[in-house]
Amino acid sequence: MSQTRTSKENTVVEEGRYWDPHAVKGNIEKGKTWERMSIRDDCGNMFKSKFGDIDFTSKNTEYYRFNGVMQSKRKSEAWEIAKRITRERGIPNYNPDLHLHGVQMGQRMLQTYKITGLEREWAGAEDTPAHPGWVPGTGIYGIEMDDVNYENNMAMQQSRDDISRTSINGMNIPHETIERRFGKEVTPETINTYMEMLNHNLGAGALIQEHVTETNPELVKDCYAIMFTGDDEVADSIDPCFITNIDTHFPEYQAVQLKDQIKDKIYQVCRIPTMALRTSDGGLARAWVGQQASLAFVGAYDIPAGDAVTSDFVFTIKHGDVVFTGTALPYRRAQRVNSIGGVPYGYYADICQSSRTPEAIKGLDGGIDPVKVTVEALTPGCVLTDQGWLHNYLAGGSSSWASYVMSVYTDEVLEDPSYYGADWGMHHYKCGVGEVPNTLKNGMQIAEVVGQHFLASYDLYPAMCETHFGGSQRFLLQCAAIGAATGALTGDTDLGQTMWMYNTHIEKEHCMRLGFYGHDMQDQMGCGHNASYRSDQGSPYELRNMNFPDQAMHVGHVGGYVGICGGSAHARGAAYSTNPVIKLAFADHEHIQFDWRYPRREYGRGALHDFMPAGERTVVCPAYAGGITANIPPMYEKKR
Known part of the structure; x- marks a missing residue:
């Protein structure tokens, strides 16, 4: 079930050598990160679609002069709606002039996004309750950030509902x-x-x-x-x-x-x-x-x-x-069982059904593709734990926080280093996925190769820094790529998570900082806690959840843990990550509203306003009630 890579032509880095960030341009021109996907070759096209005809490799920011929120169709529509509501209600509503205490936001481009990986789907054409007749291989482009805000995206809300119900x-x-x-x-x-x-x-x-x-x-x-x-x-x-x-x-x-x-x-x-x-x-x-x-x-x-x-x-x-x-959950959280805050990471990985799709079974040159499983499971992991739980429930509102995790499922940025690491490792260690010995030395070597590759990408494409607005977001992506590659090569969840934490030192050495407050504390202590025998620090990642110590406010990162749990299990040939009952309970894609085989596709359809959620009450709303009473049987009409 694993695939051994033998051809040097399919790799960018020669055997036994680390990635050289100073030679990144030459290496990119010579080869492809992964021959079937050629993501790196598509980066230029992706940035061109986002930024237009500008030079996205330039470090000169003279071209960042735009018309504030008016460059966004969604925000322009929202402003007009808010003006009407203000007139009708007499109380002020949404007003983008109040962003940053009234400071004009004309210098940042509000670029659009592309949902990652949909063009590479060749299955999943069956009709589903939410959207019948989906055509595999259909890309979703031009999505604005507001389209993937939890409150605006019906698919995101439905994924939470389907777990809780x-x-x-x-x-x-x-x-x-x-x-x-x-x-x-x-x-x-x-x-x-x-x-x-x-x-x-x-x-x-x-x-x-x-x-x-x-x-x-x-x-x-x-x-x-x-x-x-x-x-x-x-x-x-x-x-x-x-x-x-x-x-x-x-x-x-x-x-x-x-x-x-x-x-x-x-x-x-x-x-x-x-x-x-x-x-x-x-x-x-x-x-x-x-x-x-x-x-x-x-x-x-x-x-x-x-x-x-x-x-x-x-x-x-x-x-x-x-x-x-x-x-x-604990009393202070005031949530009973089946809350998304209490779902173990391994359960999230099992709820996601991407490991049984044809793309995951025969996607990596005819062999199993654990990276596909990782990035698919990582997406609902980030959406539900970060947007749905941390920001919507604990912090009290998820507006603006969708921008934090949307980077993991848009614009092909996460796939590039993840597949690069898997491709490099299969050639370097001369074995297939899930077969690299799970030693600390091997894990650190994989982490350093992928980490340097990722950091070099930001040096080559400054536009990536514009797309990923902060150090914490870039740190999330780099950690996720390292964890995905390590888990895919070794099949070891704990080693993949440990290398996630090890990346704190790789990135801090390069950038001198990580993100905001939580990253310096929670991630840097992670390496030690992963090897701890103390019950409040060292539980297997599959059994941890959002209420595990040190992770109750692990902003943006928990979804990565979910993905590594799923991808590592798939790499070692396992049918499930943690619980076979959970895996089977969410396998009925023909019935359940949210199709867990392709969560990225579902969220993309939600962003297009093309996902039909369940639980709508239109049948008993005033617009429909008149039609119902107008067609009552004659016997009842006489009594009335």
């Missing part, structure tokens, strides 16, 4: 309770009946009662329940519409691993309505499913609802074998 229940304990305590037989027929009832009442309908209030199905059409199991015989006996077929959703070598871990256990995956999260948090998912699943069991197995044994049975549904996507 998921409830995973093991069914073996409830089935055993039914057979032993109630004397009922559990068969494929009763399971199918139960699933039909559960899908009826999970979102809209009522059970055990009649003529009671129910929900308009259009409001909750994103709500459903399915199952998966590692037992092929059991899976074949259940109605296909209720089962996730592991063999058809995963490559053969991954399917074998997953079924071996799940064995004969049956798991139920429920997505409660997205609109339910509007008034609650992720903890609602367990309570919601516990209530509705209990009623479905009562109806399917004819269980007496008021029997004393029923309370024991209900306990098995709500607490017996429940898998949460995220742990409950």
Whole structure:
């Protein structure tokens, strides 16, 4: 499953030599970073599309004279909307003249962005709930920074919702309770009946009662329940519409691993309505499913609802074998289970499904491509942990912070050094991905090569510094590239994360500084903590989350940890990073609203305002209510 690189023509650096930043121009002209992608050769075109006909290699900034926010279509539209709101409400609204206390912002270019990697997709053409008929290989260009702000991007919000609204229940304990305590037989027929009832009442309908209030199905059409199991015989006996077929959703070598871990256990995956999260948090998912699943069991197995044994049975549904996507947070955070702040990094990596796409299996010269998995998992990791959690929830608003993490999934900048490091390492160590010995010496060597390559890019293209607005953002990208390359070559998550921290010294030696306050403390102490045995410092990265000490405000960096967890697991041939149950629970791309196989594509569609979110209430809004009442049956019209 790994690919050995033998040709020197495919590498920029000769065997045994480090990258020479002073010779960067000559090396770039001679070869390509990766022969199938040629990202470095496209950098000029990318910057030309962003900055126009200017010399983007020049260090002269005379051309940075623009018309402030009026150069942005989105901000111009927002200003006009705000003026109307101010007139209607009588209270001042958005006013870009107040940026920087009224200082005119005419000197910075508000350039557009390109979503990375979409042209290289050759799969994923199936219709999905959010956007039917997507054509693989379609690029997304011209996105403004406001388009990827969390509040403006429906795909980003939906990715958070789909995690929080998921409830995973093991069914073996409830089935055993039914057979032993109630004397009922559990068969494929009763399971199918139960699933039909559960899908009826999970979102809209009522059970055990009649003529009671129910929900308009259009409001909750994103709500459903399915199952998966590692037992092929059991899976074949259940109605296909209720089962996730592991063999058809995963490559053969991954399917074998997953079924071996799940064995004969049956798991139920429920997505409660997205609109339910509007008034609650992720903890609602367990309570919601516990209530509705209990009623479905009562109806399917004819269980007496008021029997004393029923309370024991209900306990098995709500607490017996429940898998949460995220742990409950400390009291000061005021969030229950399934909050994005409590999702372990390894779970984020498993939620992302890019490791089972054809591009990740046969993308790197016919072999597995862990860099693809890293950068895809890194994207929702950054969006959700940084924009959705740190800035939107903890800091109290995510406006302006989207600019911080958008660099990891735009303009091909992260892919270039990541693939360069993987390509260099396969040639230098004469082995495939996941096969380089995971020694500290090798990790430091990879980190230094990739780090110097990245720093040389900023020297060659000053326009990159304009695109990446601060040292902390450039530090994030360099660390992510080093971690991606190290994890891809060694298959070792901890070594990849440690080299992320080691980069603090590489960059500080070059630039004399990193970013703002958090980086000097949290990242420089990371090398020691990664090797610590203390429980509050040295947990495996797959099991850490946003509430781990020293990382509660790790601005912009946690997404990188997520990507390294996913890419390293893929490099060593693993089907999942941390939990096979989580991996399988988010594999049903044909049902779930956000397609986790291609998170970058989904966020790009959200930026184009072309992603249809779930939980919309238009069917009961005034514009639609008139149409409903106008078509009521004549018998009711007479009564009115």
